[in-house]
Amino acid sequence: MLTVTGLNAFYGRAHILHDVSLEARAGEVLVLLGRNGAGKSTTMKSIIGLVRPAQGSSITFDGVEMAGRQPHEIARAGLGYVPEERRIFTDLTVMENLAVGRQPPRDGLAPWTPERLFAIFPNLGRMQDRPGGRMSGGEQQMLTIARTLMGNPRLILLDEPSEGLAPVIVEQMADAIAKLKAEGLAVVLSEQNLHFAARVADAAVIIEKGAVRWQGTLPALENEPEVKAQYLSV
Amino acid sequence: MDFVLIQFLTGLSSASALFLIASGLTVIFGVTRIVNFAHGSFYMLGAYLAWTIVRAFWDWGGREPYLFVAGVIVAAIVVSLIGVAMEMTLLRRIYRAPELFQLLATFGVVLIIQDATLAIWGPEDLPLPRPPWLRGFIEIAGSRFPRYDLILAVIGPVVLGLLWLLFHRTRFGVLVRAATQDREMVAALGVDQRKLFSGVFFLGSALAGLGGALVLPSQSANLQMDLSIIAEAFVVVVVGGMGSVPGAFLASLLIAEVQAFGIVLLPKITLVLVFLVMAAVLMVRPYGLLGKPQAHARAQSGMVEPVLRPAPPILAWAGIAALxxxxxxxxxxxxxxxxxxxxxxxxxxxxxxxxxxxxxxxxxxxxxxxxxxxxxxxxxxxxxxxxxxxxxxxxxxxxxxxxxxxxxxxxxxxxxxxxxxxxxxxxxxxxxxxxxxxxxxxxxxxxxxxxxxxxxxxxxxxxxxxxxxxxxxxxxxxxxxxxxxxxxxxxxxxxxxxxxxxxxxxxxxxxxxxxxxxxxxxxxxxxxxxxxxxxxxxxxxxxxxxxxxxxxxxxxxxxxxxxxxxxxxxxxxxxxxxxxxxxxxxxxxxxxxxxxxxxxxxxxxxxxxxxxxxxxxxxxx
Missing domain, CATH: 1.10.3470 (ABC transporter involved in vitamin B12 uptake, BtuC)
Structure with a gap:
């Protein structure tokens, strides 16, 4: 569904991503694993177009080339992006935040409405008129995901959704991701937390120093203690 | 006491004009992060265009109030189209350039508009010939107060109300507020920034044009309007908090009242007074009355300041030769x-x-x-x-x-x-x-x-x-x-x-x-x-x-x-x-x-x- 081939990215002159290639399949949850600064966020930002992929990079979504397009074009093609720092609009209410994410329905998918989203994220339904700035970290994280879903994406990029959240909220987050998968969405998430990843993901890509070091299914990763020790342990 | 009331009302009417201009400037800055020097020029164009259009309407249908209103609105719309044209042909190419370059470009537009105005309307100040209904006075607390100034004083709050509705009840308005905080995120959610930016320039320039057209009856169209208003508008925007429309309203009131009373009490230092107020506000609230710290636009392009290096020998020799x-x-x-x-x-x-x-x-x-x-x-x-x-x-x-x-x-x-x-x-x-x-x-x-x-x-x-x-x-x-x-x-x-x-x-x-x-x-x-x-x-x-x-x-x-x-x-x-x-x-x-x-x-x-x-x-x- 999403195929990244030979992705290179730069910040100024610093070469951040080196020939990253990965594939996310429909109906699956793919996790990008790696330590802080490994290049997971940059990979996601390059896919959505916030960081410009270098010449020669290819990012196809359902066979259509996305590299070099504007973020809004990529989002409208059906790629949803949930940033690491949440970046909710603090002055806007929950309902207004959702309204910003709203895009026309997509063929073959039941369009997301606030009501359907509140069924998955019940907390949000109870604070529809609250400004985003007066919500807890967990609630904000739920709101960013709900906001992106309002664009009716077919694949959603989740950048470190469990970061900085209390264990109870992390559980809710894992449930929410499972529900999205059940809805037929493809999910690409980045994580440092292997336990969380193991709960939700089908396949994994390990990134270290901006390059892919390992990829395979999660069960396969469980059988590779050396890989885990080398790239994931703190 | 009467004197205080009259001065207060005078302040209110100039606050209205100031608010119209400053609100447009602050909305444009909030979304596009462009400090638009040409905003004052749009205000000036509003006055000149209104001078031409209102008179044309009057020649054609009598000096009725509704024809004045129609003329003002047409002038504002023409100005807003000029604003959009500037955004689409010039600014769109340089959104990723450093802030000051954008400023420089808009200052270039200021100069162009100045000469264009001079070429079209000539160097004379152009007052609008005022029919009786524009000249009347109203008795307030025993003093005569110009009726038109009273109308102006009401327009400010009305526009504030309309803007509030726009920003809270329409999708465009909600997008503008969202983009004011984080435009990159808005783009990642599928919103076409270019349309949003053009829309914001349409709105902001219309407000500037409206402001210029509305002050025409009490002043006159002249070539000094652009730079004199832009300095004041900057002050209002900064004192109110950049990107905040309610802040611009409060700041317009504050600045206009300071001027209204200052000109009577301390006529020699009114100009100093305005800027002292600004400096004082920024000391206490560095981001203005209702402003928020700007979310740094990181990840924009990962721009890093290049390292400065001493001149290579060839450059040094060229310098010595030039000297x-x-x-x-x-x-x-x-x-x-x-x-x-x-x-x-x-x-x-x-x-x-x-x-x-x-x-x-x-x-x-x-x-x-x-x-x-x-x-x-x-x-x-x-x-x-x-x-x-x-x-x-x-x-x-x-x-x-x-x-x-x-x-x-x-x-x-x-x-x-x-x-x-x-x-x-x-x-x-x-x-x-x-x-x-x-x-x-x-x-x-x-x-x-x-x-x-x-x-x-x-x-x-x-x-x-x-x-x-x-x-x-x-x-x-x-x-x-x-x-x-x-x-x-x-x-x-x-x-x-x-x-x-x-x-x-x-x-x-x-x-x-x-x-x-x-x-x-x-x-x-x-x-x-x-x-x-x-x-x-x-x-x-x-x-x-x-x-x-x-x-x-x-x-x-x-x-x-x-x-x-x-x-x-x-x-x-x-x-x-x-x-x-x-x-x-x-x-x-x-x-x-x-x-x-x-x-x-x-x-x-x-x-x-x-x-x-x-x-x-x-x-x-």
């Missing part, structure tokens, strides 16, 4: 060339002093002319009151400017970004207002005359050599600062304040020292200029003078140390060249600025260096 050539002009060129060269030397130092703050210091001063002017006035006042000779005057100039640099700098270095730029503008306007209004001491608009060099330096050749020695010497000294440990610390503080603090650098003090040095250097330039011209005027401190300095630095390229020198020469060359050849030199200059910004977003020297490095294969990967 030698300049010093030899008395032997082969006429008197006019000598005059131009003295000015060039002065502007090179002026630009280099601004660059010390802008480049290595990362502090963008919007009011650098203040220190140039303070230097000039320091020398002139020294002559007038202490009978100081030129030698002492040229010592006095940098001292005087440096002293004010310390005082203002203490406040300035606490802020950052656009707020800092605006505070420097405010200080510059205070200095300008003092020079302009304090006639007893400074001679006001007439300036101080008779500031001539000592006998040994009256010869034009000698004065050129003196200017070159002082200005180029000081410029080289500034370069030394950049490549000294002090300069390294300054750049460290710019690139990462936290890390610089963590290794023990007192970043605020470093910036203050840089600010003071820059002010003193600009003061020396001002002093040399004063003796070259034999006189000083408040125009030395005016906004266009500060913009001149910014243009020179940006033209040359803020990211190189040689840039400001090249920029000063190119700018002054352009200026002299254009001035001599065309009646519409403003438009020609404006057009040159716009084209240069589009062609060289890194400045001339920056462009040359990028070429040079690419040729040498330094461009990584």
């Amino acid at each position: 030698a050539l300049a010093a030899s002009t008395p032997f082969w060129a006429g008197a006019y060339a000598l005059t131009v060269l003295v000015e060039l030397a002065v502007f090179v130092l002026f630009a280099a002093s601004l660059h010390l703050m802008m480049g290595p210091g990362g502090v963008v001063s919007f009011g650098h002319a203040a220190y140039f002017g303070l230097g000039a006035y320091g020398a002139a006042l020294g002559l007038r009151y202490l009978a100081l000779p030129m030698e002492a005057g040229l010592v006095m100039a940098p001292l005087f400017a440096g002293l004010f640099g310390v005082v203002f700098g203490v406040f300035v270095v606490r802020l950052s970004g656009v707020y800092l730029a605006m505070l420097t503008l405010a200080f510059a306007q205070i200095v300008w207002a003092a020079a302009f209004q304090w006639v007893d001491i400074t001679g006001g608009d007439n300036g101080i005359l008779g500031v001539w060099p000592s006998a040994w330096a009256t010869n034009k050749s000698v004065y050129l050599w003196l200017s070159l020695a002082l200005c180029i010497g000081a410029t080289m000294l500034l370069r030394r600062f950049v490549f000294s440990p002090f300069g390294y610390g300054l750049r460290a503080a710019r690139d990462s304040e936290l890390r610089a603090e963590a290794i023990g650098l007192d970043t605020a003090r470093l910036r203050l020292v840089a600010f003071t040095i820059a002010a003193a250097a600009a003061g020396l330039a001002g002093g040399v200029y004063a003796y070259a011209k034999g006189s000083v005027f408040p125009t030395y401190i005016s906004i266009p003078k500060s913009v001149d300095a910014l243009l020179m630095v940006l033209l040359g390229g803020v990211q190189t140390v040689t840039g400001p020198i090249v920029g000063a020469i190119a700018y002054h060359g352009l200026f002299v060249g254009i001035l001599q050849t065309t009646q519409y030199w403003r438009a020609a200059l404006g057009l040159s600025i716009v084209l240069l910004v589009l062609a060289f977003p890194l400045g001339i020297a920056g462009f040359a260096r990028a070429r040079w490095e690419r040729a040498k294969g330094l461009e990584a990967a």
Whole structure:
């Protein structure tokens, strides 16, 4: 569904991503694993177009080339992006935040409405008129995901959704991701937390120093203690 | 008591006009992050267009109030279309350029619109012939109050209400509020920024045009409207909090009332008063009354300041050759060339002093002319009151400017970004207002005359050599600062304040020292200029003078140390060249600025260096 081939990215002159290639399949949850600064966020930002992929990079979504397009074009093609720092609009209410994410329905998918989203994220339904700035970290994280879903994406990029959240909220987050998968969405998430990843993901890509070091299914990763020790342990 | 009420109402009516303009400016800034200098020009165009359109409507259908309203609205719409045209043809190409480049481009538009207006409507002030219903008075508490002013006073709150509805009840409005906080995120959610930006320019320019059209009956359309209103509008936007419409409303009220009462109670310092209010507000609330700290637009393009390097030998030799050539002009060129060269030397130092703050210091001063002017006035006042000779005057100039640099700098270095730029503008306007209004001491608009060099330096050749020695010497000294440990610390503080603090650098003090040095250097330039011209005027401190300095630095390229020198020469060359050849030199200059910004977003020297490095294969990967 999403195929990244030979992705290179730069910040100024610093070469951040080196020939990253990965594939996310429909109906699956793919996790990008790696330590802080490994290049997971940059990979996601390059896919959505916030960081410009270098010449020669290819990012196809359902066979259509996305590299070099504007973020809004990529989002409208059906790629949803949930940033690491949440970046909710603090002055806007929950309902207004959702309204910003709203895009026309997509063929073959039941369009997301606030009501359907509140069924998955019940907390949000109870604070529809609250400004985003007066919500807890967990609630904000739920709101960013709900906001992106309002664009009716077919694949959603989740950048470190469990970061900085209390264990109870992390559980809710894992449930929410499972529900999205059940809805037929493809999910690409980045994580440092292997336990969380193991709960939700089908396949994994390990990134270290901006390059892919390992990829395979999660069960396969469980059988590779050396890989885990080398790239994931703190 | 009646007097208080009347003054209060007068304040309300001017607050309305101010709010219309400032709200448009603040909305545009909030979403696009562009400080739109041309906003004042749109206000001016609104007045001129209304003058033409309303009169046409009246000629055609009688002087009815509804035809006036229709004319005002049509004028506002025409202005908004001009605003959108500017956004689509010019600004859209430079959204990723550094903030100041955008500012520069919009200033180019200011110049173009000024000359276009002059060409279309002529130099005369154009008052609207007012039918009786526009001229009436209303009896309030025993005093006569103009009825139209009362209508204006009501329009402000009405527009505030309409804007509130727009921003809370429409999708466009919600998107604007979201984009004001984080436009990149809005784009990642599938919103086409270009349409949003064009929409915002439509709205903002319409408000400016409406403001201009509405003040037409109580004032007149004139060519000074643009720059006089833009300074005030900047103040309102900054005091209210950039991007905040309710903040702009509060600030308009505050500023207009301060003016309304100030003009009666303290007529000599109204201008100073406004900027003092602004400085006071920014001291207490650095982001304005209702503003919020700007979310830093990171991940935009990962722009990193390039490392400054000492000039390669070839460049150093070119500099020495150029200097030698300049010093030899008395032997082969006429008197006019000598005059131009003295000015060039002065502007090179002026630009280099601004660059010390802008480049290595990362502090963008919007009011650098203040220190140039303070230097000039320091020398002139020294002559007038202490009978100081030129030698002492040229010592006095940098001292005087440096002293004010310390005082203002203490406040300035606490802020950052656009707020800092605006505070420097405010200080510059205070200095300008003092020079302009304090006639007893400074001679006001007439300036101080008779500031001539000592006998040994009256010869034009000698004065050129003196200017070159002082200005180029000081410029080289500034370069030394950049490549000294002090300069390294300054750049460290710019690139990462936290890390610089963590290794023990007192970043605020470093910036203050840089600010003071820059002010003193600009003061020396001002002093040399004063003796070259034999006189000083408040125009030395005016906004266009500060913009001149910014243009020179940006033209040359803020990211190189040689840039400001090249920029000063190119700018002054352009200026002299254009001035001599065309009646519409403003438009020609404006057009040159716009084209240069589009062609060289890194400045001339920056462009040359990028070429040079690419040729040498330094461009990584």
